[in-house]
Amino acid sequence: MLYFLIFAVAWSSAQRADIPPVKDGVMELKMVHIVWRHGDRSPTKTFKADLFQENAWTFGGGGWGQLSPMGMFQHLTLGKKLRNRYVNDVNSTYNFLPSVYDQKTMYVRSTGINRTLISATSNMLGMYGQDGYGSAAGTDFPDAQGWPRGFVPIPIHTVDYDSDHIGNMESDCPRREWLWNLAQQSEEVKNWRNSEAVSSTIDELTSYVNETWSLEDFWIVPDALFIEQIYYNASLRANNTWFSDDFYNRIVAVNDQIYMFQYGIFNNTVTMQNMNIGLELLKVRSGPLMNDMIDRINTKSDCTYSNNATGCHWINGLKYFVYSAHDETVYAVLVALGIERFAIIPHGYPLYSAAVSVEYWRNTTDNNNYFKLVYHKQSGDGFEVMTSEIEGCSGDYCSMDVLEQIARKLKPDQPIDKWCLITESSSSYSVSISFLMFVATTLNYLFM
Template sequence: MFRVLFFTIAWSWAYGANIPPVRDGVMELKMVHIVWRHGDRSPTTTFKADPFQEDAWTFGGGGWGQLSPMGMYQHLALGKKLRNRYVYTVNSTYNFLPSVYDQKTMYVRSTGINRTLVSATSNMLGMYGQDDYGSTAGTDYPDAKGWPRGFVPIPIHTVDYDSDHIGNMDSNCPRREWLWNLAQQSDEVKNWRNSAAVSSVIDKLTSLVNETWSLEDFWIVPDALFIEQIYYNETLRKKNLWFTDDFYNQIVAVNDQIYMYEYGIFNKTVTMQNMNIGLELLKVRSGPLMNDMVDRINRKSDCTYGGSKADDCNWINGLKYFVYSAHDETVYAVLVALGIERFAIIPHGYPLYSAAVSVEYWRNTTDNNDYFKLVYHKQSGDDFSVMTSEIEGCGGDYCSMDVLIQVAKRLKTDQPIDQWCLVTESSSTHSISISFVFILAAIINYFSL
């Protein structure tokens, strides 16, 4: 009798039914959003004089920007860590998600590019795809020869890469390019670019590889060199006699600063054309992602506690775990929005392979208010670190959701992002010109009556 009862309870919890609330004192966990960077990959491109061109990279299907077996393993490992944190197991930090995959509780979104899609699949393999995780052949996966035991295929959703303003920080956005061109004309960026320390590094690199660089393309060199040190370190130093650790570090330092400027991080407010350029850059980069998360959290709260009976409440009520499988810049966008980008700057100015930031939504059962906890996984092999207290306005592990809401509100674009990306100086001038023509025509028509 006891054995049957135990099995029934275990089965219910495994498949998502009757999982008891996750509590930390008076706090109750309601939803998790996680943004991660893909794992180790081949370069996405390189400089013309590089001895390691596309044919040097054969893993992951071969060619530029493909996830390596190491990258696949990094996300397998991260998936196991996430299982240990969130999935209902004996040693879990929070018994929050069912021990066997339940499609109602999670949604995985990836940018539409191979390395992020494969990273998501690898991560799900670590989280829900092992043979000893309790899934059942014939129910959760085929009971057939040739099918890996325990492998549960989990849907990975995606959208068009070039128009993905949430996950792809380099999506097609004329406004972002226009703002960046303005930023480069600012005194701060020009003085930095023309300083002896910076110009000497750029000029030296230009001479060595016989190729000139725009600031936004400068990343190509340190990115390729970083990866080549992993796979071809000895050959790299023999073929590129100019390569030294010291010069490489100088290149990285220049690139780190470019990265910060592109995200609107200046030493002081830069005002041009009556705009705060730093804020405007951050709006088009971080705004869509931050508002997507906060909008979903608000919907969850409204449906659970606000009495909302909208049609989409059925979906959001069951949803507990939302994933963005994306890029270093996507993770960086969250850190910059929250003012804690410094944690990605050392040792590099960008989040490392399989870096992940988790935004946990908690509800205080005493004051009936919403809170969040920010958790960071810096790189493969690291544990999770609670970073909430580093955010301005937050004093401990939990922070009022109002702080996150205000961040999203500050970064919300004036129009939907696909429309706002089209608003530039030329488009504004064109709009004014058209309006003037209509007004002039109306005046002429009036006096001709």
């Protein structure tokens, strides 16, 4: 028995040892960032006249916005698919990560909401928590009755939800709200809102539910109806004679366009207060996440190929970084890359367990950095390489310079926690800062 235990521990340790680099010709995989949406959930809220209020939703602990067993299974399934793509086992595509969990190789970050935290746990269960994956009882999990065989707990890190400007696109950010209010005053948004097709749809919905909606809250109704069609379809249609597939598709189309406007996607450049409103909206929505990724990639590159290894210990072993988040988080990446029109058709937003993977590759011949963009559309799908859809890219691999230029363009003018507090144009802010510095310098001179 002792011999078997020693053998099991030694074998498990071997699985954590350095594995050969993953290569595709002259390209070598160095790091993966993946952003996914949580799985199926209950509505986060609904309209007042809805038959299905909070007490109608009992799964996942009950109440609004909780992950369902279906949602848990969707991420279990995605975790298994990610294992087959990245983990070192016989069915792997890349043999990139060790077959047994090694804490140095991966970091999982979730927004501070139940459904994203449990989605991350479910995903890790599929990726590293199954019996037969090579983990050893007594080393990787308790060898005790009652503990699920093969289940390896993996830490899920999080931050305060309201101040999470990287994962939560609805974090507390006065600047984002200020920009959105400006956008709604633009001719393009006003003309769209006042068009016959849109105004009639909104007016019709208002008369049905006896409730008015701001554009930013309009999503509540189609979101609730989408979920109710999954769980209460017969009752939904029987108790709401106004509900039809045609009307539902109409309100979804309205909501999809609102979504696009909120992310700065306009038919024409919208300039207000000497600002490109679309670009400014992207700076506060997509900018923090895109720059978080590119900064980590650059650190990985510098630490791998620089003679100065000071402060690099944490990044040298890191290969896999996860953002467990929301449809808007995935959307933020797709919009930043300009591929949302390819990735989410026919739907206007990423579906449950949608995932976008940004793979960092190094060319071993020219020693330059490249990336590959891979998309998982929904549960049950595989992975589609979409790099060539990005402007400036062709083929499966694209120069990292393209990704850096995108991140640089969308980088907030200050750290995002400070930039979110600025509710004026960049030019006005610069003038204000210059004036304040002038006043400070003058006062300092006078009182010397």
